[in-house]
Amino acid sequence: MSKYPMDYEEYEKRVIELFVNPYPKGKREIIIERLEAALKEDPNLIKGMYAESCFRYDHPDIYGKNCKKVFEDYLLESIPVNTLHILLGGGFG
Structure with a gap:
């Protein structure tokens, strides 16, 4: 059992879903x-x-109390998903 709200496999799946779905x-x-x-x-x-x-x-102590929300969709979209959009998205014009 992970001490985090998501284990790696759940995280990877959710990040990919959030990355792909807007297209x-x-x-x-x-x-x-x-x-x-x-x-x-x-x-x-x-x-x-x-x-x-x-x-x-x-x-x-570094990131404040919101650090416990990093596995929620809003922050997943703000950090890892946005990073994937920057690296791999766009160029369809």
């Missing part, structure tokens, strides 16, 4: 291909994001 159906395949290529190149990409979220969760 229209025709673009999702492209986004998924980009994500798969990025994870093939760096299999630790999302693992690193999970480690960072766990670090934030463990340090209210």
